Amino acid sequence: MKKRYKFVIDCANCAAKVEDAVRxxxxxxxxxxxxxxxxxxxxxxxxxxxxxxxxxxATAKKVEPDCELSV
Incomplete structure (x- = not known):
């Protein structure tokens, strides 16, 4: 299943780190x-x-505590 979410994050490097961890x-x-x-x-x-x-x-918050995922 593929879904799209609003994901608020402060910087591109942080987004890449979260993406790697979630993967x-x-x-x-x-x-x-x-x-x-x-x-x-x-x-x-x-x-x-x-x-x-x-x-x-949980993983996203661990890598970047300031990020927000709107489910």
Whole structure:
């Protein structure tokens, strides 16, 4: 399942770090974070999507505490 979210983050380097960390989560097929448009596109397993999304939010906050993901 592929979904798009508003993702507020302060800098392009931070966005790249979060993207790399999220990409390593089991069940994530692909993730793209666009700093300029403040968007994240997440493609993950359908059956576990809600659990994966919670882990994505936790991972993003761990890497960059000031980021905000609008679900």
């Amino acid at each position: 390593k989560i089991d069940g994530v097929h692909s993730v793209t974070i666009n700093f300029m448009s403040q968007k994240m596109v997440l493609d993950a397993d359908d059956a576990l999507f809600d659990e994966i999304l919670k882990e994505v939010v």
